[in-house]
Amino acid sequence: MTKEPLRFHFDICGENFTSAGEASVSIKRILRQIGISPDIIRRVSIAMYECEINMVIHANGGTADVDVYTDKIILTLKDEGPGIPDLELAMQEGYSTAPDSIRSLGFGAGMGLPNMKKYTDVMDIKTEVGKGTTVTMTVFL
Amino acid sequence: MTTAILREKLNLEILNEADPNREVTGGYTGDLLSWVMSGAQSGDMWVTIMTNINIIAVASLTDVACVVIADGAEIEDSVIEQAKIRNINLYRSKKTAYQICNEPLFL
Ligand SMILES: Nc1ncnc2c1ncn2[C@@H]1O[C@H](COP(=O)(O)OP(=O)(O)OP(=O)(O)O)[C@@H](O)[C@H]1O
Ligand SMILES: [Mg+2]
Numbered sequence: 064m065t066k067e068p069l070r071f072h073f074d075i076c077g078e079n080f081t082s083a084g085e086a087s088v089s090i091k092r093i094l095r096q097i098g099i100s101p102d103i104i105r106r107v108s109i110a111m112y113e114c115e116i117n118m119v120i121h122a123n124g125g126t127a128d129v130d131v132y133t134d135k136i137i138l139t140l141k142d143e144g145p146g147i148p149d150l151e152l153a154m155q156e157g158y159s160t161a162p163d164s165i166r167s168l169g170f171g172a173g174m175g176l177p178n179m180k181k182y183t184d185v186m187d188i189k190t191e192v193g194k195g196t197t198v199t200m201t202v203f204l
Numbered sequence: 205m206t207t208a209i210l211r212e213k214l215n216l217e218i219l220n221e222a223d224p225n226r227e228v229t230g231g232y233t234g235d236l237l238s239w240v241m242s243g244a245q246s247g248d249m250w251v252t253i254m255t256n257i258n259i260i261a262v263a264s265l266t267d268v269a270c271v272v273i274a275d276g277a278e279i280e281d282s283v284i285e286q287a288k289i290r291n292i293n294l295y296r297s298k299k300t301a302y303q304i305c306n307e308p309l310f311l
Contacts, residue, residue: 081257081258081282083258083261084258084261084265087261087265088261088264088265088290091264091265101246101267105246105265105266105267108265109241109265109266112241112261112262112265113238113241116258168237168254168256168258169235169236169237169254169256169258169259170236170237170238170258171236172236172237172238172239173238174236174238174239174241174242175238177242178238178241178242181242
């Protein structure tokens with residue numbers, strides 16, 4: 064018997080770079096309120112932030128859904144951006160197509176996707192050029 | 205040691221001191237945010253010259269004890285406002301990141 068998950072939904076605006084990260088910071092607070100351990104909160108919220116920022120920088124925004132089960136947290140971030148032509152290349156540390164304007168803000172190290180993989184137990188990316196990208200990440204509790 | 209003691213020892217300027225009693229247990233320095241999110245630990249003093257709004261979210265998510273802006277870098281009031289909202293300890297120093305990290309703090 065699996066209990067129904069607690070569900071949280073966020074719309075990630077692609078225009079507003081300065082408020083990017085709001086959803087991840089909210090999730091951090093929510094997870095703390097429902098008694099999730101600090102280490103798990105850190106991993107979940109950093110992974111979500113990296114993904115959220117990617118959607119803002121590379122895909123003009125999208126949606127984020129967080130499902131909290133008794134034994135795991137599943138993050139699903141979906142955009143209708145340009146897609147990732149070579150996923151294997153994108154996953155490599157240091158690979159980035161971020162423009163200079165974004166780099167001057169401290170992003171564009173090409174470490175976001177590797178961080179997401181490092182901080183979650185399972186990561187799956189479905190991406191199609193011209194259609195969009197859906198990233199699903201699971202952290203076991 | 206607490207952030208308040210750290211602030212005194214390093215003679216830091218207070219931009220926002222949300223929690224003077226937060227324990228500082230280590231340090232990390234870096235400006236590329238994904239590297240910081242990979243390397244900084246909960247409880248660290250994070251030394252950086254980055255001052256844009258995104259440092260506040262990164263400080264919150266990594267759960268660092270405080271952020272120390274090095275080289276007396278300019279910072280906008282809106283970023284300090286955001287630090288207040290998010291309860292982030294935010295300090296500034298005229299010293300370089302090297303000089304700040306070279307102080308014998310024994311963290
Ligand atoms: N949602 C997305 N839509 C389209 N392209 C993406 C998306 N996410 C990542 N990418 C591509 O994958 C590359 C690598 O992403 P990654 O997050 O690792 O690095 P980055 O965002 O460029 O820099 P960093 O995350 O270190 O600030 C990006 O530069 C971009 O080309
Ligand atoms: Mg990224």
